[in-house]
Amino acid sequence: MSKELTEEEIFEIENTRPHVVILGAGATIATIPNGDKHGNPCSVMHGFVKNLGLESILANVELCTKSENIEDIYSELYERGDECKDVREQLEDAIFEYFSKLQLPDDITIYDKIVLALTNKDIIATFNWDPLLIQAYNRARKLTDNLPMLTFLHGNVAAGYCDKCGNFGALQRGKCDNCGNTYKRSPLLYPVKHKDYNSNPFIKQEWVNLTTQLSRAKLITIFGYSAPKTDVEAAQMLKEAFEKYLSAQRFNHIDIIERPNFDHDELSNTWREFINDSNCYYEIHESFYDSYLANSPRRTVECLYKRNMTGWWGDSKIKFNKEDTWDSVCENLMPLWAEEKSGKKVLEVNPITPQDLMNVLTKLDKDSKVMSPDDFYAKYESGDFKCGFRTPVPLEGQDFYRSRMAKKIGANEDLTSPATFSYVPLDRPDLVSRGRMNKEGQSMFYASLYPDTNFREICHDIKAGDEVYLAKWRMKSDASIMVFPVYLPENIDTNVDLSTYMGINNPVFAEGAMGDYFRKLSDLFTRTEEDENQRYLCSSFLANYILKQHGSVRFGNQEFDFKFEGIIYPSARKGAGEIRFSNIVMPPEIADSSLELVYVIKGRLKDDLSSVSSESIGFCTENKVDWYGLKSFTEDMVFSNIILVDNTDHYVEIDNHLCTDSDGKPISTSRLQAFIQARLSESILESVTENELFRNSFSYSKIQSKDDLNKSLHLICFWPVEGWKVDNTIDIKLIQFEIEVKQECSAYNE
Helix, strand or coil: CCCCCCHHHHHHHHHCCCEEEEECHHHHHHHCCCCCCCCCCCCCCECHHHHCCCHHHHCCCCCCCCCCEHHHHHHHHHHCHHHHHHHHHHHHHHHHHHHHCCCCCCCCCHHHHHHHCCCCCCEEEECCCCCHHHHHHHHHCCCCCCCCEEEECCCCCCEEECCCCCCEEEHHHCECCCCCCECEECCCCCCCCCCCCCCCHHHHHHHHHHHHHHCCCCEEEEECCCCCCCCHHHHHHHHHHHHHCCHHHCCCEEEEECCCCCCHHHCCHHHHHHHHHHCCEEEEECCHHHCHHHHCCCCHHHHHHHHHHCCCCCCCCCCCCCCCCHHHHHHHHHHHHHHHHHCCCCCCCCCCCHHHHHHHHHHHHHHHHHCCHHHHHHHHHHCCCCCCCCCCEEECCCEEEEEEEHHHCCCCCCCCCHHHHCCCCCCCHHHCCCECCECCCCCCEEEECCHHHHHHHHCCCCCCCCEEEEEEEEECCCCCEEEEECCCHHHECCCCCCCCECCECCHHHHCCHHHHHHHHHHHHHHCCCCCCCCCCHHHHHHHHHHCCCEEEEEECCEEEEEECCEEEEECCCCCCCEHHHEEEEECHHHHHHHEEEEEEEEEEECCCCCCEEEEEEEEEECCEEEEEEEEEEEEEEEEEEEEEEECCCCEECHHHCCEECCCCCECCHHHHHHHHHHHHHHHHHHHHHCCCCCCCCCCCCCCCCHHHHCEEEEEEEEEEEEEEEECCCEEEEEEEEEEEEEEEEEECCC
16 A cells, blocks of 8 residues: 655655756846956857847858748758858857857856756756856856756857767866866757757767756746747757647646847747646746746746645745845855755745644534534635645636526516626625525636536526526726636546546646545535535535735746635536536626626527527627627528538548438439428527537637628538438448528617
8 A cells, every 4th residue: 555645755756856947048147147258249049140230251151031030041051052151161160159159247247047946956058159147157156066957959159068978168277077078069959940969979968968857847937038940949849848748748838038129929939839738837927037047047947836736825935136246145045055065955845734723624514414404614715724826827818608597587687788788786696696606695707718618507407498697708808817726636636637527637736635625615616415515515614715825926026916716617517527617606796897888699408408409699888788689581591512421431422422311312512402492401400519519610609799690601510411322332421511691680679
């Protein structure tokens, strides 16, 4: 039987995972913004030749490219082969000579701080040719020997390597520290479309070092690197490294540091793919001083662990600032260096253990079954209740759906008022019974992420044909809601697919004591007690407790407030914890400040009790709902691309084969169109939209106003048939065809 991990043991495991830092040209620019020790500038790829004064080399070459980007210029020289070989080699020599003379200023720089922010379990991987990182490393060696690994993905003018034993070090040191062999100059990989990362043993090993560390990374920082278009292989190798490893091993957080006033929408598609595939949380910073590197030096992974896994929102007392001097940095880091030498724990874990938290929940659960609601709330709301929670998850640009049964809308309620489709009015507590996330008499805004969950949530005895209203609310453009995620207990498991389900699959927390705690917490939130007198006592108390939690955290020189403004949780009536079957609850004041009504659909439930056949639609403008009727002109439908599909999923050209229907009668294109027109016209719209009202091309999900409904709809339809044949031998299983339907809406009085 496996031994249960303690909090300290979990911390020790997580503490060994590395922080991987990837540097591009932007990092060097930030390190020497005013030039190096002698005023020599460095440059990003755009304007590189001009900024470094290398125009004379290209004076006698007529370039086809008009770009000032060195990637485009060098790629053209390379592709033109021998014609430009001499110029290309002159440019390479000039680049090597220029970068070789760069020197760090005497004052402490960002590169010095990056090196000092990490320890020997971490790695810095740079795409830059300049020697400044090695110089920073050598300066740091005078202060501590607990430093990160360096790796040079495009080579480096100051790096030498030993082709005898594979060791590498500073080129200026001449000979290998390991075997005494003379160092060779590391190759520089220049910006061509296809780089060779495998033929040179030095470059190949550098990439092995990086991908090995990525396999275990807890935290990644990408500083000034945008995966340029000429670095196809590098981008692909990074992506493969990110995707190779199990989700349980992937990093939990990415810090992206870019230049000031960087347009976040320009974030490289490459990084977006990596971020989406990794199930991680990411932040974009405009300054190094807002990152984990600056705000928790030498304890970056430990700080991330405490914030995300133990509910700690404290602030590191030791951090880097723009005003730092060598003396102030050494003074601040000295206690950390002393701890490292003595072997002490670098951070104390929360004084309350997972077992302590579990005991609190067990007592809460027990009391909810024997105490009256008033006594239960009085005890726990006034007591010293403790609950562990994870970092808030920010929501932006999200749509929510909220529904009401028509029979439950009062005669005095105004169907042109958005309030009718929002939370229960605060002055009517008598209408609110205790719910999963609210106490009796407490109004909350409940909604779902997708419309097909709504009706099962709001009513137990729904049936096909019931008249309903479905409202779509959207977050305001400037709104952000911090939510607490709740999971089904069974989805806190190492095998859960986080692309489909809400859950936790990190084995440390899915299999250990924290996993048991989160499963218990989730059970109290998601279960439905049989005894109506005790139903939702635990979950309503916990929801109110969570929604009162708030605090602040400091990043760099800025302090940010945090609080839980909503709770996102799985439907108890549909699905198995899938993301699409999730609900959200938030206090009325959050809904009022963060949401706006888009439209309301009036219709009737279909047989699936999820989708709606629309009768009218109301758009909200200036806080008023204007209603419209919707009509589709099926008599004017235009059919096209009518084909048959056999039971092997092959298309059948009707005019080239003998096709017969279930009665043995031949089928021609004209007869098939008449068949569809006669038998299917009136039911086509309902058929193709069944269960798909908000998801396929015939969808209300993207409309914003009535003008969006006055259009022609183009639909691809599939209609199954039985007994149809091709050449009297092959079965036909369906007809595939396309139709175009005119649709318009007109004013409608509710």
